[in-house]
Amino acid sequence: MTDNLAKQHTVSACLLGGTLLIAGCAWFPESTQRAVMNALPEIGQTISEAQQRLPATDRWPDPAWWDIFNNPQLQTLIEASLESNPDLKATAARLSQAQSMVDAQAAELYPTVHANITFNAQRFSANSVQVKFAGENFRHMLINPLILRYHLDFWGRDKAALQAAVGRAVAVENELADAKLLLSATVAQGYFDLSESAEKLKLIQQIVRHKEALLKLEQTRLELGLVERSAPLTTGIELNAAREIEAAFRAKVDLQRHLLAALAGRGPDWGQSIAADPSLFPKRLNLPADLPLSLLAHRPDIAAARLHAEAAAEEIKVAETAFYPDVNLIAFTGLHSVSMTDVMLQGASLAYAVGPSIEFPIFEGGRLRANLTYQEATYDAAVERYNASLLHAVQEVADALTRWQEIEDRLAKHQHSLEAAQSNESLAQTLNRAGLNNRSDLLEARIQVLDQRYHLATLENERFKTAVQLFKALGGGYTENDKL
Template sequence: MRSPFKPRRWILIVTGVVMLAVSGCAWIPEGEKPARFIEAPSTEHISSHVHFDKAKAPAKQWPKPEWWREFGSEELNSLMAKALQGNPDLKAAAARLRQAQALIRVEGARLLPFLDADAEFANERISEHGVFAALNREEAAGANIVFGKMNPLSLRYEFDFWGKYRAALEAAIGEAASEDAEMAETRLLLTTAIARSYIRGLALRRQLDLSRKIVELRKEMLHLAEMRLKLGLDSEDPVEQAGIELEAANKREAGLRDQLDIQKNLLVRLTGGGPIPLDKLFAAGIHDSKALQLPAKLPLELLAHRPDLAAALRRAEAASERIKMAKASFLPTIDLTAFAGFNALTMTKGASSLANLLFSGASFSYGVAPGVRLPLFEGGRLRGELSAQLAEYDGAVELYNDTLLHAVQEVGDSLSSWEETHSILKAQVRLLSSSRKNQTLAEERFSIGLDDRQTALSREYTALDQEHALQAVEAEHWIARVDLIEALGGGYSNDLKIVQQKIAHSQDHPEGFSLLRWLITMPAMFDKK
């Protein structure tokens, strides 16, 4: 008897049901307008008052990756080398980067078919008192059910029609690029911290040597005051004052020793606890006397070399791809499974015949099973996930905006500090020069008997005190130089054109950063081991 339903009618019914289900599951709620990247503020007001030496201005990237070599200190270079190999924070950042790179492989595997092989064998004895034995005691009672299956080829593949898994791959690439920038930021913070500590320690070491000379000078001045008291040339007041000044000098020397120990211990921690000859530390010094060679202008392109800014942008990139993933979850998924192999099941008193039966041509089997899954009702889960991803994207964009404004502020502050400390340093050098001239005049007057020894020692103390202050001012000027290097990224390289293209594209399409990021970063990520 012919069925009343024609095959064409069945096809129409199934197609109608599928279309209805797709229309029901494809509704994606519209959220609020996404956050937007702000335009970078101009740096003209920052560098307009700073005078650069255009003749010496570097033409290529500045700062250089190993910027600390410009200080001309082999001791500082050695500390940097130890830190880059042994610092725990840097090793942890490298581990996070490797983890992020491994997730790229995990997410990329979802775009490929899964092939595997499986085999299964079972031998089950039927109870003589069970149901099967009761139905067929002669054949089934005490017999064995032997089953064998061997599929040397099984395939599972989910079609990525809506770009869900490609977006997951893009998000993983963005996270890995962010971790790469975070590692560069950790390296920058580490090297600048070592440079600051070394500069402070170097200044403290020189100040300590000067303080010891000041202590000896104060002792001599106290001895002269006591001699004048014994000779009846002065009262006890100069003796008391000389004693107070000696104890103040002793106190300053002790404080300098304590601060110097702090810098030594800090360097030990920053370098990862490696062997550092603490007794000979800060002996080499800095031999660079050149002026800071900045570019003739400070364009905004230099800010693209900041690793924290690059990391914030990559986070926003990854968040935008996760929006695409959340939207794709509203759409149906289509997959395909297939297998080819052998399977056989027999009931026998022994299992020896299974092998001949399993590998016979009649036991060959295969199957193909396409599947469609429609998210008709998820209890609000999909909308919640989409809202969460939109909020994460907005937060990532605002973090980038805040990082950008903070970067401009840091550049401005460090430039101002570098300029001001340079002016203070020149004034302190002039002041020290005047003090030494006064000291020379006092010694000459003492040699011809116009002044006493106490006046000459007092002038010598003034010169030593000004030299003591010069070490602090010079250290602050060098530290301001390190601050500016840190503010400009410390040699980190980032492609500004790609950054600008992504920002411009994301203004209107926050869920779709280009796959170009993958093509650019993928080779470098697998090369960095």
């Protein structure tokens, strides 16, 4: 009779469990259409046309792409920034956090074992039911030196959560690489601005000296009645304007040194020692002979966006498993007694248990469905951010190539203007030596040459900064690390 009753209870429990399992699966929401990661936008024709118009080289910049500019001061600045920049250190700390989260999530795949000691002393009411069995004063002691809990990951929740944590950590690693690339590019462009300002300061100082000499000459000629009064006045106005520009560039050089010092994690005094020597820069920069489009997909920011989207997909799986029964294996062994002396001395105090614990989601007030919807929306947003990153990357490459072509064309045309000004200066000097013109003509010719060199400094700075933009747009030679 007892065996039949036990069998009936077992069958009833199985039927109830199966019914709840089926019911739980029936409550699972219908799947909706998810966002899709786009392929790399077409840019092959743009690159091909640029390579046909611009000189190319087989050299491709490695992660230390700034070496191509052949400037020890620039190399020192970038290395100091990568070592000491506070924002970069903060990003590195985020990577340590993400790696710790991976370790914490990986621990969910293993059983947990802990111990427990409990002592209770309680007085029951004299009118309570417990008094009939345990008396008014009741003491209970539990010593469980071994309590085991193991989550049976039937639906892949723990594995999906671990994959999501790994993806987030690798994404942060890529974000750190992107931060390094952005910092090095910012330092390089800041140094080029400093070099341009320092060069222009030298040129404007020479222009000021020539303007001063020209003003003295005009004043002398005015005293001799050889020119109108307007001549020295006009020269004086031009001299004051040149002096204003000189003062502006003095301040600009200091401000740019302060900026570079801050990027390097140092104070303004450290920046005063930064030397700007544009003479070391290469006279010409060439495009890489091969611009592999596959590098765009491995740009650190794009790789990070893709990894965040993939991690969000794993988190959808975690949210989906919440609709299924959760199964844990629980076991304990220990000593239980109502007597503090008996608990350690009598074998009858030994207690143990082992068995599964199954939880069924029946009614959650819409919490599980809302969480799943949230994770799906998070995934869609991550995918669209990835798609936007791809479009932005392709645009950056195309813009840099167009800008490079423009700068090369302008430099070629400006070189003709500079050569013409230099020829005019040589002619004025020859005529002056022969006594066929006055000294003011020679000074004006020299000022024209300085003006052309002044504009040349602007174009050369734009060329170097455009090269940095292209190297950055192509990832700066970055190679993605898929493993944490």
